[in-house]
Amino acid sequence: MKRRRAAAATGLLLAVCASLLTAAPSAQAAGTAGFHVKDGRLLDATDQDFVLRGVNHAHTWYPDRTDQALKDIKAKGANSVRVVLATGDQWTRNDTADVAHVIDQCKRNRLVCVLEAHDTTGYGESAGAVPLAKAVDYWLGVKSALVGQEKYVLVNIGNEPWGNTGYTAWTDATKTAIGRLRNAGLDHTLVVDAPNWGQDWSFTMRDNAAGVFAADPDRNTVFDIHMYGVYDTAAEVKDYLNRFVSARLPVMVGEFGDMHSDGNPDEDAIMATAQSLGIGYLGWSWSGNGGGVEYLDLARGFDPNQLSAWGKRLFDGVDGIKATAKEASVFSGGGTDPGGESGACTVTYRLSDWGGSFNADVTVRNDSTHALDGWALDFAFPAQQRINAIWNAKATQSGTKVHVTPESWTRSVPAGGSVGFGLSGSSTAGTNAVPTGFTLDGRTCATR
Incomplete structure (x- = not known):
């Protein structure tokens, strides 16, 4: 326009x-x-x-x-x-x-x-x-x-x-x-x-x-x-x-x-x-x-x-x-949420590792004081892992970098609430370590 x-x-x-x-x-x-x-x-x-x-x-x-x-x-x-x-x-x-x-x-x-x-x-x-x-x-x-x-x-x-x-x-x-x-x-x-x-x-x-x-x-x-x-x-x-x-x-x-x-x-x-x-x-x-x-x-x-x-x-x-x-x-520069909050999110990544393949259950907790209406989770795999399927979310992958966005039914996350999704994938390296460096909407998340 x-x-x-x-x-x-x-x-x-x-x-x-x-x-x-x-x-x-x-x-x-x-x-x-x-x-x-x-x-x-x-x-x-x-x-x-x-x-x-x-x-x-x-x-x-x-x-x-x-x-x-x-x-x-x-x-x-x-x-x-x-x-x-x-x-x-x-x-x-x-x-x-x-x-x-x-x-x-x-x-x-x-x-x-x-x-x-x-x-x-x-x-x-x-x-x-x-x-x-x-x-x-x-x-x-x-x-x-x-x-x-x-x-x-x-x-x-x-x-x-x-x-x-x-x-x-x-x-x-x-x-x-x-x-x-x-x-x-x-x-x-x-x-x-x-x-x-x-x-x-x-x-x-x-x-x-x-x-x-x-x-x-x-x-x-x-x-x-x-x-x-x-x-x-x-x-x-x-x-x-x-x-x-x-x-x-x-x-x-x-x-x-x-x-x-x-x-x-x-x-x-x-x-x-x-x-x-x-x-x-x-x-x-x-x-x-x-x-x-x-x-x-x-x-x-x-x-x-x-x-x-x-x-x-x-x-x-x-x-x-x-x-x-x-x-x-x-x-x-300061590790602070752009909205003025720190500790904005926590990610739990539960891995089931079979060497050449793996499953993962991922939970993202919204630790901020505001509800999310739509979100984006970014992380990078530490090895040669590829996502083959994902449920309760959508994902795109470029090299090791992964960008996850919600389905319509997982879009809203209340303050203090959580959203979960699962994925399955494969690895040519024979190892499937847990990713690090999760960010939610650009903010660094804690992991556990």
Whole structure:
């Protein structure tokens, strides 16, 4: 359901006479209670460098898919997800309770949440699109779901504000939007999208980024470029991103694909350049695209086992998510449940070993204080074991790694309750030791 972008000729990109960015001062957010910017880098709440490696998910159009989608996205190796929300101006509003639920699910899956308001897409050119001021109104309306989540959430003020008409207003409107959010007490890292359907072929964001950054009293703003047909050569990709890095201004690639209606972006150059510069990227999009851009689906029909060629490239390819993503240290550094709980689960694995074959009865206890509605258990076999059958759950296996998800009748697990499943398998190594390192929804489980 991704909106089609108006074509922006690459020749125009090359023809625009752009001035050099003015170097930004070495600065960071006033407080370090959450994500913050320092010397052009995004740091998390533990003051560790964090590089976004994830995907976009169209929550506002597929809210019933989100809980499972986030689990599947995490299982594919992502450390972050950019979530589409609606202000109610073009699409049905995602209210405060829904935003709080999305944040909770991101945290449970140890994913950094980049929340974006989509109704600004193509303002000035797309019928129904609204200005950034409306997006600010939305964020203030759901403020209670955001406050206190600065360690886990980045606020992307408005998706692709301005199409190819009226985009010169971007600078002042963006400064005003940042000021309103700061005055209202939002201390999150703010993310601002480029105009020109996000692609900034006019270099409006590039050439005014230093002034916008300086206008943020917290110096905690990240610039978001969307790379589609305008960025169809490695030279264009490198030039654009290097200008921000040279000026010590934080930048991310919030959307990109391996093809598009306005041209064929160089996704290899985008990923390689982002990796070499330590810049975050999030591919568009997990699933559910329509209107002729179905080729942008990473997973066909929301099925993690049916990745498209684009999905395989993004997750498994050179400079891809699996090879480069590192989990935010706010999740992995302290042994604490992302929801604030420790000791979130216990796994009991009872093995019946016959050398070349085995059975196992597995019990997963939910030790947290919240019920589970859907879950994912991950572990790795210590030898050459293969699952031949499983009951009361479903499993996929890649090498020694196993990913288990529930059947409909084992989906719900109350706080303090347990769920069980069984499996049978074989081993060419003649040994069937008990796996170690069980994780439930990304959280390490105790074993017994």
